[in-house]
Amino acid sequence: xxxxxxxxxLSAFGQVPFERIANADKEPGSWLTYSxxxxxxxxxxxxxxxxxNVGKLKVKWAYQFPEANNEVSPIVADGVMYISGPNTATxxxxxxxxxxxxxKRTVPTDYRNVGxxxxxxxxxxxxxxxxxxxxxxxxxxxxxxxxxxRWSTKVADYKMGYSLTVAPLAIKGKVVxxxxxxxxxxxxxIDAYDSKTGKQSWxxxxxxxxxxxxxxxxxxxxxxxxxxxxxxxxxxxxELNLVYWGVGNPGPDWNGDSRAGDNLYTCSxxxxxxxxxxxxxxxQFTPHDTHDWDSTHVPILFDGEVGGxxxxxxxxxxxxxxxxxxxxxxxEFLSGKPYARQxxxxxxxxxxxxxxxxxxxxxxxxxxxYPNLNGATIWFSPSYSPQTGLVYVPVRxxxxxxxxxxxxxxxxxxxxxxxxxxxxxxxxxxxxxxLDAKTGAMRWEFRQSSPPWAGVLSTAGxxxxxxxxxxxxxxxxxxxxxxxxxxxxxxxxGSNPISFTIDGRQMLAITADRVLYVFGL
Amino acid sequence: MMFRLILLFTAGVAxxxxxxxxxxxxxxxxxxxxxxxxxxxxxxxxPSLTKAKLAKAPDDAALKKLIENGLEPEMPGSWFxxxxxxxxxxxxVRSLGKIASEPVVGNALRGASLYAQNKCSxxxxxxxxxxxxxxxxxxxxxxxxPSHLRESIISPAATLPEGFLMIDVKTxxxxxxxxxxxxxxxxxxxxxxASGRFHxxxxxxxxxxxxxxxxxxxPAYKLSPTDLNDLVAYLASLGAKQ
Numbered sequence: 088x089x090x091x092x093x094x095x096x097l098s099a100f101g102q103v104p105f106e107r108i109a110n111a112d113k114e115p116g117s118w119l120t121y122s123x124x125x126x127x128x129x130x131x132x133x134x135x136x137x138x139x140n141v142g143k144l145k146v147k148w149a150y151q152f153p154e155a156n157n158e159v160s161p162i163v164a165d166g167v168m169y170i171s172g173p174n175t176a177t178x179x180x181x182x183x184x185x186x187x188x189x190x191k192r193t194v195p196t197d198y199r200n201v202g203x204x205x206x207x208x209x210x211x212x213x214x215x216x217x218x219x220x221x222x223x224x225x226x227x228x229x230x231x232x233x234x235x236x237r238w239s240t241k242v243a244d245y246k247m248g249y250s251l252t253v254a255p256l257a258i259k260g261k262v263v264x265x266x267x268x269x270x271x272x273x274x275x276x277i278d279a280y281d282s283k284t285g286k287q288s289w290x291x292x293x294x295x296x297x298x299x300x301x302x303x304x305x306x307x308x309x310x311x312x313x314x315x316x317x318x319x320x321x322x323x324x325x326e327l328n329l330v331y332w333g334v335g336n337p338g339p340d341w342n343g344d345s346r347a348g349d350n351l352y353t354c355s356x357x358x359x360x361x362x363x364x365x366x367x368x369x370x371q372f373t374p375h376d377t378h379d380w381d382s383t384h385v386p387i388l389f390d391g392e393v394g395g396x397x398x399x400x401x402x403x404x405x406x407x408x409x410x411x412x413x414x415x416x417x418x419e420f421l422s423g424k425p426y427a428r429q430x431x432x433x434x435x436x437x438x439x440x441x442x443x444x445x446x447x448x449x450x451x452x453x454x455x456x457y458p459n460l461n462g463a464t465i466w467f468s469p470s471y472s473p474q475t476g477l478v479y480v481p482v483r484x485x486x487x488x489x490x491x492x493x494x495x496x497x498x499x500x501x502x503x504x505x506x507x508x509x510x511x512x513x514x515x516x517x518x519x520x521x522l523d524a525k526t527g528a529m530r531w532e533f534r535q536s537s538p539p540w541a542g543v544l545s546t547a548g549x550x551x552x553x554x555x556x557x558x559x560x561x562x563x564x565x566x567x568x569x570x571x572x573x574x575x576x577x578x579x580x581g582s583n584p585i586s587f588t589i590d591g592r593q594m595l596a597i598t599a600d601r602v603l604y605v606f607g608l
Numbered sequence: 609m610m611f612r613l614i615l616l617f618t619a620g621v622a623x624x625x626x627x628x629x630x631x632x633x634x635x636x637x638x639x640x641x642x643x644x645x646x647x648x649x650x651x652x653x654x655p656s657l658t659k660a661k662l663a664k665a666p667d668d669a670a671l672k673k674l675i676e677n678g679l680e681p682e683m684p685g686s687w688f689x690x691x692x693x694x695x696x697x698x699x700x701v702r703s704l705g706k707i708a709s710e711p712v713v714g715n716a717l718r719g720a721s722l723y724a725q726n727k728c729s730x731x732x733x734x735x736x737x738x739x740x741x742x743x744x745x746x747x748x749x750x751x752x753x754p755s756h757l758r759e760s761i762i763s764p765a766a767t768l769p770e771g772f773l774m775i776d777v778k779t780x781x782x783x784x785x786x787x788x789x790x791x792x793x794x795x796x797x798x799x800x801x802a803s804g805r806f807h808x809x810x811x812x813x814x815x816x817x818x819x820x821x822x823x824x825x826x827p828a829y830k831l832s833p834t835d836l837n838d839l840v841a842y843l844a845s846l847g848a849k850q
Binding site: 573 | 635638639640641642643644645646647648650651678680682684685770771773791792793794795796821
């Protein structure tokens, strides 16, 4: 009878019910959502690896992907690691790295990735299902025990330039996803699907249509090809029941002539009612962007006292080189300051709008602007440590000469209106910068030889982990930035690290190009 | 040798295309390719195309295939382009890498003697002869114009190749080394010394690491106008089509 009750309860709630995800800190050895917690922290409460012993980290096992340039952030639940690649998913035994099952969906021969690599940033897990987004725009639910497909839903038409590279976000009863395609004149959106059936729960367009509020920020019909992709996983506040999700650049990217206006809601943060999909508030970081500075970043949600008042906060180190602090209940701008070299704005006004320096737009002859099109940071995750109160941001320091050219819309093809020439590699560098979460003031930096493409993990053991473009997986002291350990992985690191346990022992997992490494003491 | 130089000049002229094709190719390039390859093909997210030889597209057939099918995992194919579109793009891409045809007035045979007399092989390799401290010159004519070669001889520090960096290091134990940076990451650096040997250091072992930006180990040669013309003629013949 007892077993029957257990079986019934398992079938009703599944192996990884939402409550496990929402209470991530109760199981520090797991990694149940993209950023480990729904608040976007990418912080591990594990404490075994410390500044004193991190130098002894050794490879425990490695897994080879069939594809190059993997950007995956794995999920770890109950002794199994779930990873994904472009149109693939695999379950690995966490003790050995051996594959337990794998799944693949054929990429159509006429699929084209326009403006981004053929990548996948990770799966999501909830109840008994693993959720994977595919390049050809399907959201697929797999049985976590077998890899068998339980449902798949067509999200968009890849022939129109849409694509899915994002790691889905599983919240209570729903799976939220965003789209890639900001260089093809798509009209972007963020969707939620019923986690059991795959039926669409809601869609919020990131660019308003004729007759809708906000369309007055688009000249003529330019909203129809306005871009506004949503290709990086957001965050979720269960108490407010709000999903926070960043929106990408307007189209065409570098030629704003046809789209006079602020171009809402591109380059913005949206707060979305998880029940209805209605927008609660928006905050636009870069009005009328002409530098391809998507605001698609993992939002960091934390609480703190600002101006003598306890607030629910949202922090965002933006691709436009400014660090922002917002009130996440209202969207009110609280403060902002540059955290990297930028030459396009004198600063931010009281409402957080940039005070733009004239003539910094792309031009026929070329305009030198910092940062370059990939921004001061981009899709890879920052990390927030509640222990140190610091936000750790991988920073790219380089400028570019931006050019404006004509843009002709043809579905599914480049609709960019120009481009850039990056400055010589010798003039560029990278860094991990530790910013005071409430003020954006820099506490320390660790310089890298070139601009990074990897995210950051911080831990309760006092470590910050990340990787370099030259292939070094490395550890820093979370309080000082002092380097403590490094390992040459043999391939550039362009992924987000995670930490979990095997038999109670803390591990670090990070992917370098084709190889996922697991390190432990 | 003059015969060879005349042929080189002729070959350069043969590459010239009718302006409409080039202009159409440029327009297509600016619409579809500049995001990654930069305006004028100088490189951005993707590689620079301003090279005489493209490793992934050594000939026009390979370039056509590459443009049509793309290159995994980053470069998309171009199913949306017509056959003439692709041909115009090829014309434009090839124009990016064309080494400017300049009249070469010197005597290359005499230039070869000057190359030997000035002991250039102490630092450069031509056809396997010499030391690899400085850039390899075996096919330098495919990468550098005669005027650039001339400038490199007169003023080497002003014409350093991208990524070419001379550095000085001193270890904690007092050992010093000057050489060319082969690799660098935040934790290590690899250096090639004047004999062509590689040395690897962890940065934590070093007491100093000086990057000698804008400096070249090559002296600025003060040659007579005739000698300079002849040496340039020799270098401009290296790797040139015969």
